Each structure stands twice: as structure tokens, then as C-alpha cells.
Amino acid sequence: MSDPLLSVRDLKRHYPVRSGILKRKRGAVRAVDGVSFDLQAGETLAVVGESGCGKSTLAETVIGLDEPTAGEVLFEGEPLAGTQSGGVLGSLAGGVDKAFRRRVQMVFQDPFSTLNERMSVGRIVAEPLVIHGEREDDRAGYVRELLETVGLDPDRHYDAFPHELSGGQRQRVGIARALALEPDLLVLDEPVSALDVSVRAGILELLRDLQAERGLTYLLISHDVSVVRQVADRVAVMYLGEFVELGDLGDVLDDPAHPYTEALLSSVPRVCAAPDPDDRIRLPGSPPDPSEPPAGCRFHPRCHLRERLDDEDAARCVAEDPALTERDAGGEPRPGGDGRTVACHFRPAAVGITDRNPRE
Amino acid sequence: MSEPLLRVENLRTQFGRRDPLVAVDGISYDLRAGETLGIVGESGAGKSVSVRSLVGLIDDGEVAGSVEWRGEELVGAKPRELRAVRGSGIGMVFQNAEAAFDPIETVGRQIVEAVRANRDLSKRDARTEAIDLLEEVGIGDPAGRFDDYPHEYSGGMAQRAGIAMALAGEPDLLIADEPTTGLDVSVQAGIVDLFRDLVAERDMSLLLISHDLGVVSQLCERIMVMYAGRIVERGSRKQLLDSPRHPYTGAFLRSVPDVDVRKDLEPIGGSPPSLDDPPAGCRFHPRCPAAEAGVCDGAAPPTVSFEDGGEDAERHEATCHGYTDAHPGGDAFDREAVEWIEPADGAERGER
Numbered sequence: 001m002s003d004p005l006l007s008v009r010d011l012k013r014h015y016p017v018r019s020g021i022l023k024r025k026r027g028a029v030r031a032v033d034g035v036s037f038d039l040q041a042g043e044t045l046a047v048v049g050e051s052g053c054g055k056s057t058l059a060e061t062v063i064g065l066d067e068p069t070a071g072e073v074l075f076e077g078e079p080l081a082g083t084q085s086g087g088v089l090g091s092l093a094g095g096v097d098k099a100f101r102r103r104v105q106m107v108f109q110d111p112f113s114t115l116n117e118r119m120s121v122g123r124i125v126a127e128p129l130v131i132h133g134e135r136e137d138d139r140a141g142y143v144r145e146l147l148e149t150v151g152l153d154p155d156r157h158y159d160a161f162p163h164e165l166s167g168g169q170r171q172r173v174g175i176a177r178a179l180a181l182e183p184d185l186l187v188l189d190e191p192v193s194a195l196d197v198s199v200r201a202g203i204l205e206l207l208r209d210l211q212a213e214r215g216l217t218y219l220l221i222s223h224d225v226s227v228v229r230q231v232a233d234r235v236a237v238m239y240l241g242e243f244v245e246l247g248d249l250g251d252v253l254d255d256p257a258h259p260y261t262e263a264l265l266s267s268v269p270r271v272c273a274a275p276d277p278d279d280r281i282r283l284p285g286s287p288p289d290p291s292e293p294p295a296g297c298r299f300h301p302r303c304h305l306r307e308r309l310d311d312e313d314a315a316r317c318v319a320e321d322p323a324l325t326e327r328d329a330g331g332e333p334r335p336g337g338d339g340r341t342v343a344c345h346f347r348p349a350a351v352g353i354t355d356r357n358p359r360e
Numbered sequence: 361m362s363e364p365l366l367r368v369e370n371l372r373t374q375f376g377r378r379d380p381l382v383a384v385d386g387i388s389y390d391l392r393a394g395e396t397l398g399i400v401g402e403s404g405a406g407k408s409v410s411v412r413s414l415v416g417l418i419d420d421g422e423v424a425g426s427v428e429w430r431g432e433e434l435v436g437a438k439p440r441e442l443r444a445v446r447g448s449g450i451g452m453v454f455q456n457a458e459a460a461f462d463p464i465e466t467v468g469r470q471i472v473e474a475v476r477a478n479r480d481l482s483k484r485d486a487r488t489e490a491i492d493l494l495e496e497v498g499i500g501d502p503a504g505r506f507d508d509y510p511h512e513y514s515g516g517m518a519q520r521a522g523i524a525m526a527l528a529g530e531p532d533l534l535i536a537d538e539p540t541t542g543l544d545v546s547v548q549a550g551i552v553d554l555f556r557d558l559v560a561e562r563d564m565s566l567l568l569i570s571h572d573l574g575v576v577s578q579l580c581e582r583i584m585v586m587y588a589g590r591i592v593e594r595g596s597r598k599q600l601l602d603s604p605r606h607p608y609t610g611a612f613l614r615s616v617p618d619v620d621v622r623k624d625l626e627p628i629g630g631s632p633p634s635l636d637d638p639p640a641g642c643r644f645h646p647r648c649p650a651a652e653a654g655v656c657d658g659a660a661p662p663t664v665s666f667e668d669g670g671e672d673a674e675r676h677e678a679t680c681h682g683y684t685d686a687h688p689g690g691d692a693f694d695r696e697a698v699e700w701i702e703p704a705d706g707a708e709r710g711e712r
């Protein structure tokens with residue numbers, strides 16, 4: 001396999017918690033706490049998790065909107081400044097970073113808040129070109145082309161203002177703008193969460209088509225597993241700043257290994273003509289405070305699997321933080337051999353639990 | 361069959377006089393004791409306005425038509441009477457639960473107040489009752505959380521406390537307006553469970569408004585689909601999900617991304633119309649794959665009834681030109697299944 005387009009190595013982003021008159025540092029919110037992954041060119045990796053799990057901070061840190069506390073981001077094998085080997089000042093000069101900023105673009109959740117209300121659609125989409133001094137000859141023509149690419153009508157929409165557009169049209173403008181510099185990687189942060197369901201499908205379809213036509217690579221951040229299901233190739237499930245499971249879409253969503261993945265999937269309210277309320281794993285309590293994560297496995301206080309372990313095994317979940325690994329507790333490869341990594345001492349081997357899919 | 365608890369007839373809510381925006385345009389339905397009814401639709405469909413209109417929560421608009429609660433007319437009722445109904449007969453739960461509470465008063469005291477406003481209990485008994493309510497809605501350590509302020513509750517907890525508040529007057533009907541929107545999915549699942557338990561244990565009716573068909577289908581046995589201020593289809597959960605009759609319902613169902621399968625996504629072209637200038641005729645016609653010029657953009661569509669699902673089935677109706685002789689039909693319709701066609705009252709009103 002060729003070098004990954006993007007590699008993230010043990011990335012951490014901690015925010016200091018200060019209190020008192022002197023604003024002494026009392027602790028840290030570990031928003032992202034040691035995340036690693038590779039993103040191959042042309043693939044879509046989805047990071048899914050609930051609010052506060054750190055997925056948006058992860059996206060912002062990866063693309064340099066936020067600075068990591070530790071760890072490294074490599075783009076085509078080259079470390080980015082601002083991460084471990086560079087430093088903030090380096091990011092102003094570094095060649096890799098300049099290229100990176102053009103080749104990586106972001107699409108945000110709320111097109112309403114990210115578009116300048118006083119700028120016409122044409123100017124909004126052209127702005128990155130102006131900033132980078134690109135396409136000075138035929139900017140308007142190129143922008144019109146981009147509008148067409150994202151399913152807008154240049155004649156009607158080029159001179160329109162954001163308030164004249166529907167939510168779906170605004171998100172299309174956001175995508176056109178992100179495409180203007182012909183990036184390789186799009187970071188999609190909840191791209192359809194603010195949209196009505198009938199419009200949502202159109203945006204997801206557009207993203208799929210753009211990827212097929214342009215060979216784009218996507219890092220998708222979403223709380224919505226059904227959106228992830230429609231567009232991702234691989235899935236990372238995030239809980240309290242850490243990945244708890246990472247693998248191919250089908251493996252993770254059809255046959256979840258980590259108990260949190262299982263509970264998350266089970267919680268999604270399905271459209272169903274004859275619902276069965278008992279057919280679900282209940283996740284008790286709420287996510288713990290990320291400034292004081294539980295000892296050992298961070299999920300252990302809410303884990304339905306742990307309840308069924310004997311005392312000795314259950315104690316291990318509190319004592320030892322499970323690594324994200326392809327191997328189970330006994331050092332054996334996990335069944336399936338699909339390259340999926342899971343951060344759980346026991347799942348799925350070792351305890352002989354067979355009812356892995358709650359819906360079956 | 362018993363008298364309905366709630367009977368809504370030709371409810372119409374408009375805002376502004378000169379260029380009125382008609383948010384709810386002539387909807388009618390009944391709700392009987394113990395029933396669970398869901399109203400599903402996209403933003404701007406008028407779902408939320410339609411339920412606020414029932415109980416006098418529309419400040420700057422005009423509500424017309426009839427809303428009978430246990431035989432008593434609520435449209436035009438005095439604010440005091442409406443408050444009494446909201447306090448005891450009908451409980452309301454909203455999306456933003458924290459807004460239901462006064463931020464500078466403890467959650468417990470506000471629930472005590474709501475209990476005492478509707479029931480003749482001593483302070484001490486009301487406190488016991490409030491703690492019981494908090495326990496019933498799943499607040500752990502309810503006595504300990506009694507003196508917390510609303511902001512000290514997490515989103516899911518605040519929604520549970522909001523439900524406790526709505527239960528304070530021992531309502532027969534709970535109206536829940538997007539009660540799980542904005543909550544995390546694991547929290548949302550807990551709230552869905554809670555509603556299900558409450559309806560069963562208290563023998564309460566539930567009127568649930570949501571854009572999320574998953575949530576509605578998990579809780580409601582009858583479902584109405586709203587589009588641009590009107591009801592376009594109604595039926596039992598099974599009828600609606602298994603054999604949708606209105607092209608909008610069908611398209612809406614196909615556009616919902618499925619968490620269990622990847623499928624071809626079928627968006628509905630265009631966007632929901634703006635209600636200050638809705639399309640003529642059937643309001644869905646500009647986006648409808650089966651729209652027929654000269655038919656669907658003309659008169660308001662008739663309401664057609666279907667017999668499916670056996671004898672005990674709910675009435676299943678769609679408001680669509682596609683089943684009439686004027687329309688040539690097409691792939692969007694399974695016209696063979698229409699047992700009889702009868703323009704309902706709604707259609708006649710629409711054609712005035």
C-alpha cells in the first residue's frame with residue numbers, strides 16, 4: 001500500500017481547566033487523548049460519537065484550526081508544523097503547511113453560520129481563490145462551473161445572497177467553496193445535521209458523486225450512524241477522547257465488537273412498523289466528565305458487558321486501560337481477522353459471549 | 361367507540377393580517393383516550409404551530425376552527441381557562457427543556473409549584489409528590505437533585521425534569537414537541553423508553569411531534585404526515601410505513617438514511633415551499649415525481665380513503681389527485697388498491 005494521504009499519530013488536545021482568582025491550572029479537559037489513524041487517498045473515514053467525545057476537536061486539530069497538545073499529523077508522510085516537530089512559527093513558513101492548507105478544506109455543519117450574509121454566492125465561492133491568488137483570468141467562469149458541479153444553477157444562484165437560499169442550497173455553496181482550490185482532502189464536520197431529511201439525502205449523494213469523480217478523500221465527523229452508513233468506507237467510534245473501535249464499515253456496524261459501539265448502534269430509533277422495545281441495549285448514565293475520565297477503561301461505568309464478567313475480570317476493566325489493538329486479552333488475534341482494532345479487554349473473545357449483534 | 365378526548369376541526373393558524381402566513385391550513389383529527397398519535401414532517405410543515413394552537417400558546421397569530429377538549433371548546437377560550445387545561449388536562453413537553461424552567465429557581469420548587477397549582481396538597485405532600493415524579497421520570501437520587509437549579513441538569517436530565525413538570529397536573533394527554541431533538545442518541549433512546557412507559561402506566565394519550573420518523577414510529581400507533589401546513593396522509597403506523605399512498609410519504613420514507621443498510625439515496629428534489637406563497641393546488645406538486653400539469657397545480661386535491669390492514673384497521677387517507685380519474689396515474693401509485701374514493705370534508709373546504 002502506498003503512503004497514506006494523512007497520518008495522525010497519538011494526537012492529544014487538552015484544554016486547561018483553570019479556577020480561582022489566579023486562574024491556576026487545576027486540571028485538563030482531555031478532548032482528544034491519544035488518537036492515531038491513517039487515511040488512504042480516495043477513502044472515507046468516519047469518526048462517529050456522541051457530543052463531547054472530542055470528534056470535532058479532533059477534526060479541528062487535524063487541519064490546524066486548533067493546536068495539538070501532543071502528537072503529530074503527517075500529510076503524505078511529511079510532518080506538519082504546529083505538530084510535534086514544527087512549532088507554531090514553523091507553520092507560517094513551512095512549504096508542507098502551505099500546500100496542506102490548500103489541499104485540505106473543511107465543510108461545516110451549519111452553512112447558515114459559515115457563509116457571510118452580505119456576500120453574494122459568487123463571491124463566497126471565489127473567496128479562497130482570491131486569498132490564494134488563483135485563477136485570476138477566469139474566476140467568474142470557474143465559479144459558475146463549480147456551482148453547476150454541486151447542483152446549483154449559476155444563472156439563478158451566482159448573484160444570490162445566502163438568505164435567498166434554502167438550507168440544502170447553502171450547504172451546496174459551502175461545498176462549492178471547499179472545492180474551489182481543488183483539494184485532495186475534505187474534512188466534513190456534521191455536513192447534513194442541520195438539514196431536513198429529504199434534503200439530506202441529496203447532499204450525501206452529491207458527496208458520494210464528487211468523491212467518485214474527483215477521487216477525493218473524506219474525513220467525516222458525525223454523530224449520526226445512519227449518515228455514516230451511507231458514505232463511509234471505514235469507521236472510528238470515539239468515546240471520551242479516544243477511539244474505542246476502528247475498522248471497515250461493514251465489520252464495525254454489522255458486527256460491533258466494542259460494547260459502546262454496540263450500545264450506540266442499538267440506541268438509534270429505527271423506522272419500524274412493529275417496534276420491539278425490549279430489543280435494545282440501554283446505556284445507563286451520561287458520558288463522564290472529560291476532565292476526570294474514569295480509571296481503566298473509560299467506558300467501564302456504563303458497560304453492559306462488564307456486568308456479566310466475574311469479579312476478577314471486572315476489576316481489570318477498572319485497573320487497566322485497554323489499548324486499541326487487533327489482539328484480544330490473551331494476545332490472540334480477534335476472530336474475523338479483518339484488521340479491525342478494538343479497545344476492550346474482553347470483547348469478543350475470552351468471555352464466551354456470543355450474542356454480539358443485539359438486533360439478531 | 362368512546363368520545364374522543366380531543367377533536368380538532370379545520371384548525372387554521374395564520375400570522376400577520378395584510379400578507380397572512382398560513383402556517384396551519386385546515387387540519388382535522390381526533391384523539392381518543394390512551395391513543396398515541398404522531399405528527400411527522402419537515403421544518404416549516406406547521407407541526408409545532410399546530411399543537412401550540414391547540415392550547416392557546418400562539419401569541420401573535422390567529423387561530424380559527426375548532427378544538428374540543430372533552431367536549432369543551434378551546435378556540436377563543438379565556439387565557440385563564442386555557443391555563444387550567446394546560447395545567448391539568450394536557451401536559452406539554454418541548455424541545456428545549458431548560459426553557460420550561462425558571463433559571464433562578466430550583467427544579468424541585470418549580471415542580472412543587474406546578475403540583476400545587478393543580479392539586480389541593482399541603483406543601484409537604486406536594487414535595488413528596490414532586491420527588492416521586494422526579495423518580496418516575498428516571499432522575500437518579502431525586503431527593504438529592506430536588507434543590508438543584510435547572511442549569512445543573514444535563515440535557516437529558518433537563519428533558520426528564522421537563523416531563524416531570526408536565527406530569528405534575530396528572531394530565532390525560534401529553535403533547536411532546538420534538539422532545540428528543542438535539543439530544544444524543546443514547547439519551548434520546550432513554551427518553552423514548554420513558555414516554556412508552558408513561559403512556560402504558562398512566563393510561564395517558566400521547567401527541568408527539570417530530571421530524572424524526574424513527575422516533576415517531578417507535579412510539580405512535582397512528583401517524584399523520586404534514587406538508588406545508590396540511591395533512592397529506594394519515595393512517596396506522598403499519599399502513600403508513602408498509603403502504604404509503606401519498607407520493608410525499610413514499611419519497612420521505614425513501615429519503616431517510618437507514619442505519620442498517622447502505623442504499624441508493626433518493627432525495628426529494630427542491631425544498632419545502634415557503635408558506636407565505638405556497639404553490640397552488642397540491643402543495644407538493646412542484647417536487648412530486650407524479651405531478652400532472654393541469655390537475656395537480658389546479659384545485660386542492662381530494663382526500664382518498666384506502667381499505668388496507670383488515671377490518672380493525674385505522675382509516676387510511678391520502679390527500680392526492682393521483683387517485684382520481686382526472687390523473688393518468690403512473691408509477692407513483694398503486695391505484696388498484698383503492699377500494700373506494702370519496703372526497704372528504706377537507707377537500708371540499710380546500711376547493712372553496
